[in-house]
Every structure is written in C-alpha cells, then in structure tokens.
Amino acid sequence: MCGIVGYSGSRQAVEVLIDALKRLEYRGYDSAGIAVCGKELQVHKDKGEIAGLEETLPMLKGTVGISHTRWATCGRPSKNNAHPFVDCRGKFALVHNGIIENHIALRKELQARGHKFTSETDTEVLVHLLEENFKGDTHEALLESLKKVKGTYAVAVIRLGSKEVVAARKENPLVIGLGVGENFVASDVTALLNYTNNVLYMMDGESAVITPGSVKLFNESGGRVEREPTLVSWTVEDAEKGGFDHFMLKEIFEGPSAIHNTLLGNLNEIVTGDSIIDSNFSSVKIIACGSSYHAAMVGKYLIETISSIPTTLEFASEYRYSSGAKEMPLVILVSQSGETADTLAAAREARRRGCQTLAITNVVGSTITREVDEVFYTHAGPEICVAATKTYITQLMALYVLGMRIGHSHGALSHDALRLLRSELRSMPQYVREVLENAAAIEEATDMIVNARDVFFIGRNINYPTVLEGALKLKEISYIHAEGYAAGELKHGPLALLNPDMPVVAVCIRDHTYEKMLANLTEVAARDSPVLAIGYDDDTELSSVANRVIGIPKVKPIFTPVLIAVTLQLLAYYTARRKGCPIDKPRNLAKSVTVE
Ligand code: F6R
Numbered sequence: 388m389c390g391i392v393g394y395s396g397s398r399q400a401v402e403v404l405i406d407a408l409k410r411l412e413y414r415g416y417d418s419a420g421i422a423v424c425g426k427e428l429q430v431h432k433d434k435g436e437i438a439g440l441e442e443t444l445p446m447l448k449g450t451v452g453i454s455h456t457r458w459a460t461c462g463r464p465s466k467n468n469a470h471p472f473v474d475c476r477g478k479f480a481l482v483h484n485g486i487i488e489n490h491i492a493l494r495k496e497l498q499a500r501g502h503k504f505t506s507e508t509d510t511e512v513l514v515h516l517l518e519e520n521f522k523g524d525t526h527e528a529l530l531e532s533l534k535k536v537k538g539t540y541a542v543a544v545i546r547l548g549s550k551e552v553v554a555a556r557k558e559n560p561l562v563i564g565l566g567v568g569e570n571f572v573a574s575d576v577t578a579l580l581n582y583t584n585n586v587l588y589m590m591d592g593e594s595a596v597i598t599p600g601s602v603k604l605f606n607e608s609g610g611r612v613e614r615e616p617t618l619v620s621w622t623v624e625d626a627e628k629g630g631f632d633h634f635m636l637k638e639i640f641e642g643p644s645a646i647h648n649t650l651l652g653n654l655n656e657i658v659t660g661d662s663i664i665d666s667n668f669s670s671v672k673i674i675a676c677g678s679s680y681h682a683a684m685v686g687k688y689l690i691e692t693i694s695s696i697p698t699t700l701e702f703a704s705e706y707r708y709s710s711g712a713k714e715m716p717l718v719i720l721v722s723q724s725g726e727t728a729d730t731l732a733a734a735r736e737a738r739r740r741g742c743q744t745l746a747i748t749n750v751v752g753s754t755i756t757r758e759v760d761e762v763f764y765t766h767a768g769p770e771i772c773v774a775a776t777k778t779y780i781t782q783l784m785a786l787y788v789l790g791m792r793i794g795h796s797h798g799a800l801s802h803d804a805l806r807l808l809r810s811e812l813r814s815m816p817q818y819v820r821e822v823l824e825n826a827a828a829i830e831e832a833t834d835m836i837v838n839a840r841d842v843f844f845i846g847r848n849i850n851y852p853t854v855l856e857g858a859l860k861l862k863e864i865s866y867i868h869a870e871g872y873a874a875g876e877l878k879h880g881p882l883a884l885l886n887p888d889m890p891v892v893a894v895c896i897r898d899h900t901y902e903k904m905l906a907n908l909t910e911v912a913a914r915d916s917p918v919l920a921i922g923y924d925d926d927t928e929l930s931s932v933a934n935r936v937i938g939i940p941k942v943k944p945i946f947t948p949v950l951i952a953v954t955l956q957l958l959a960y961y962t963a964r965r966k967g968c969p970i971d972k973p974r975n976l977a978k979s980v981t982v983e
Pocket of ligand 1 (some may be wrong): 724
C-alpha cells in the first residue's frame with residue numbers, strides 16, 4: 388500500500404503535494420518523493436518519512452506535479468527505490484501503488500533494448516514502457532504501457548512541457564478532486580479535503596487526464612466516461628482514518644484487499660521449485676511471539692495436514708535457550724514487524740545451528756529480512772493499530788501458501804488437490820467480506836461479554852490457536868481478562884471457574900471435532916455459563932446448546948481460522964469500543980517489541 392497525489396493548477400504544486408501527501412502517510416512511510424514540472428522535471432526523494440523529505444526539500448518551481456509515500460513491496464526502502472521514477476531521457480515522472488507481477492520479464496526486455504534502471508522496484512518498468520510508447524499523447528502511451536503489465540496499479544504520470552496529470556487504476560484506489568482552476572488526484576479522499584470536497588471516484592480499469600481547467604475520464608477501452616461528482620461530507624479529522632472511528636476497525640475492513648495482495652504472485656509460484664521450501668528437509672519448526680505465534684500454531688496444523696511433514700513450534704523467547712537437539716528442521720520465523728527482538732535472536736540462533744531459515748513478514752527491508760535465507764512478504768500494507776488484525780490473517784495466508792508448497796514439493800499433494808485448495812484460497816477475500824457484512828450482529832453479541840470480568844474462549848484442533856488469538860485480542864484492547872483453552876482441557880481444571888457471570892465463546896465448526904465440541908458446550912451450559920457459539924451459518928443445531936450464535940460462511944474447515952479470527956477481532960473491537968478503551972494504543976503495549 389502506498390499513497391499518491393497529483394496536482395495541476397495555478398498554485399506552486401509543491402505546497403499542495405506535500406500537504407496532501409502527509410494525510411496519506413498511514414498508507415506507507417518508509418520513503419517519499421515528489422516531482423514538479425517547471426522548466427525541467429525536478430525530482431526530490433528520500434528514504435524515511437515525509438517530514439524528513441520536507442526538511443531537505445529544494446525550491447521546486449512549477450504548478451503541475453506528483454508525489455508519493457511508499458510502503459515497500461518490491462525493493463527495500465531506500466532513496467533509489469523511492470518514487471517518482473523518471474525515464475532515461477528525463478521526460479516523464481511516474482508514481483505507482485500496487486504490484487507489477489511480470490516486472491522481471493519486462494525489465495529484461497527493456498534492458499535488452501537499452502533502458503537503464505536505477506532501482507530494484509517493479510514500478511520502474513512502467514516509466515520505461517511509457518518512454519517507448521510515447522508518440523505525442525501521454526494518455527495513449529500510458530494505456531499502451533499498461534496493456535503489457537500483469538498485476539495491480541494506481542498510477543499517476545506527468546510529462547515535461549505539459550500541464551496534464553494522467554492517471555489510471557486497477558484494484559488500487561484513486562479519486563479525482565475537482566477545484567476551480569485546479570484539479571487533483573489522490574489515493575484517498577483524505578488527501579484532498581483541505582482543497583475540495585467535490586470528487587469523482589475512479590472505477591477499476593478507468594484512466595483520467597487532468598489539467599487546471601478540465602478532467603477527462605475514460606473506460607478500459609479508451610471511451611469517454613461521464614460521471615456526476617460526489618460531494619463528500621467528511622472533515623479532515625474524520626478522513627484520517629478513512630471514516631472509521633479507529634485504525635483497528637479500518638484495518639479489519641482492509642482484510643479482503645490485504646489477503647488479495649498476499650496471494651497475488653505468491654499463489655502462482657507454488658509449483659515453480661526455486662525456493663528452500665523445495666529443498667530436502669524432514670521437519671519444520673515455526674518460531675514467533677504473540678499473535679504471530681498463534682498464526683504459527685495454525686501453520687503447524689496446516690503443514691502437518693497438507694504435507695505430513697512433522698512440524699514443531701517454539702516461542703522465540705524460548706528457542707534460544709532450548710537444547711536444539713540434533714534435528715535440522717527448516718525454520719520458519721513469523722514476525723509482522725520483522726523487528727521483534729526475540730524473533731531476531733531466534734533467527735540468528737537457528738542459522739548458528741545450521742538450519743535453513745525463512746521469514747514471513749509484512750515489512751520490506753525490516754531487520755529480519757537480512758537475518759534469513761528467504762523471505763515471504765505478506766503485503767498487508769501498514770498496520771497502525773497496536774493490535775494485529777489484517778497482518779494476522781495475512782500471516783495465515785502465507786502459511787497456507789507455504790503449506791501447499793511444501794506438500795506439493797514433497798509429493799504429498801497431488802495437482803488436483805492443489806488446484807482445489809488454491810481455488811478456495813482465491814475466494815478468501817470474498818468470504819472475509821461476508822464476515823464483515825455481518826459486523827452489526829457481531830457488535831450486538833458484545834452484550835454477552837461487555838460487562839464480564841473474565842471470559843473463556845474454547846476451540847479444538849485447528850481452531851484452538853484461533854481461540855487463543857481471540858482471547859489475546861479481547862484482553863489487550865478491552866482489558867477484560869480472557870483465556871483461550873483447548874475445549875477438551877476444560878474438564879481438567881478450569882470447569883471449576885465457570886458460573887453465570889463467566890461467558891464462554893466457543894468455536895464450533897462441523898469438522899471431525901464437532902460432536903466433541905457439542906458435548907463440551909453441554910458441560911458449560913450445565914454450569915450456567917452463557918455460551919456465544921461461532922459456527923457455520925447453515926448450522927441449525929448450535930442454537931440448542933448456545934445462548935447466541937454467530938455464523939460464518941461455509942468454507943472447508945481448514946480455512947475457518949481466517950474467518951473466525953476476523954469475527955473475534957470484531958468482537959474484541961466492539962467490546963473495547965463500548966467500554967471506551969483507547970483501542971489503537973492500548974496501555975503498556977507497543978507495536979514492535981524491540982527489547983528481549
Ligand atoms: C498482538 C500483537 C503482538 C505481536 C507480537 C509479535 O495483537 O500484535 O502479540 O504479534 O508482539 O510481533 P511481530 O509479529 O511484529 O513479531
């Protein structure tokens with residue numbers, strides 16, 4: 388996820404471009420850049436946040452320009468990898484948000500034709516394609532260039548000597564702001580509210596040409612589109628969180644696109660065979676902390692179920708003090724931030740022991756990426772709220788893909804089985820969307836827990852980690868004491884605690900543990916604890932053992948941890964909101980834990 392702004396008008400563009408860009412910093416903040424069209428194309432970019440860029444900004448004179456704040460996806464955060472990119476002749480500057488999947492092949496072709504590249508990014512191919520395709524019309528050249536590209540984009544371009552900003556989008560947002568004698572384009576309406584609240588939302592496949600006095604909108608085949616502008620009622624303050632009350636809620640609702648981005652590219656590579664995943668190992672160890680550890684626990688079930696390769700788990704903080712036995716597993720380290728001190732120490736220890744290491748992380752260029760043999764990026768975009776939400780479900784996605792890959796390369800998963808799993812995985816964004824559509828029912832269900840002092844979460848098998856994660860989410864943001872338990876363990880002690888004031892949240896999916904779960908719920912009901920059950924939405928039996936039921940779409944049991952995690956994230960969020968807690972920044976917690 389990155390932020391884009393474009394301006395064409397009569398003010399000095401630099402002022403608008405920097406001010407508007409700052410409002411998009413939630414979309415990325417590892418590097419930033421700006422290009423302004425004056426007598427020449429002036430570009431200034433650097434690693435780090437926009438404030439840093441601003442401090443070193445030279446005089447950029449001109450009334451047309453583009454700017455960009457980056458969240459690295461391809462190429463680590465650095466000055467060279469920051470946008471905008473300029474073609475070899477210094478005519479075009481371009482900014483991009485999205486992922487160009489076929490950039491390696493395109494880069495090779497362009498290099499063979501003499502183009503010189505200055506960055507490691509996927510984006511740079513676009514500006515070189517533009518240079519090749521330009522025959523006097525920037526819009527036509529952009530459309531021609533985009534035809535060669537596989538992937539997703541929101542892109543904005545300026546050309547030396549022109550007042551036009553040309554933009555196009557596919558699966559990444561762009562909105563046009565309409566002013567008087569000036570027009571704008573941006574990734575999000577947030578950026579524009581200081582200047583206008585009269586906007587045109589661009590649709591997928593559309594492109595636009597913006598000048599100070601006109602805005603022309605085009606469909607995928609280049610035909611003109613007429614659309615009535617929308618008057619946005621948001622204030623600048625509302626818009627920082629995209630209209631959501633908290634970053635946490637916004638980030639939960641970004642789940643479908645985050646999943647989509649994690650799968651993009653990675654899913655097609657399952658059968659390519661040029662990764663350490665395909666090497667000869669007979670066991671796997673997954674190491675992580677906190678929520679990432681819960682994702683790792685789901686990963687253990689997945690890898691063992693799909694590939695039959697024995698998989699163990701270890702807390703990062705424990706691994707370095709363990710004996711290490713004589714095993715040589717493939718070590719997978721899971722860390723959203725890539726900066727957690729314990730996980731970094733575990734990565735170093737694993738390598739010291741001679742193991743091959745792979746990190747699953749969301750942050751390109753984070754420390755862990757330099758400590759391991761291979762990296763799997765989740766591409767969930769920046770997560771501002773301290774509590775992990777979209778990054779948790781994208782870690783699960785990464786583990787599905789890796790599990791399938793291990794299963795396939797170790798001969799445990801046939802092509803047909805792989806095809807079926809892959810097809811269900813591709814539908815996950817839609818299933819998560821269905822869970823989000825049920826948010827009002829989940830919010831209502833908070834009646835059952837909002838006044839409780841303690842809450843139990845129970846589940847079995849692949850959803851045992853899910854209930855640990857549900858309990859962690861509730862305790863960290865609502866400050867209600869919550870415990871996750873393997874449902875079968877309840878009768879070995881904790882049953883003593885159950886009473887009418889202690890609600891139990893139970894995950895009860897129709898899989899091979901279903902009958903046992905129903906029996907556990909009967910035990911709970913016998914102690915008069917109120918039961919909130921989460922099961923398939925076509926399950927009519929659950930209401931006989933639960934006080935309230937929340938349904939999820941009927942996916943294969945192996946995929947239910949994603950949908951239930953989102954349900955429990957919403958449950959924790961609405962509970963904390965009713966209690967008036969500081970949701971995005973819970974007390975005593977930090978987003979990345981850089982001490983051991
Ligand atoms: C809880 C949460 C933490 C992190 C943990 C590890 O919502 O976010 O438990 O999961 O601190 O962080 P990463 O994944 O950055 O290594």
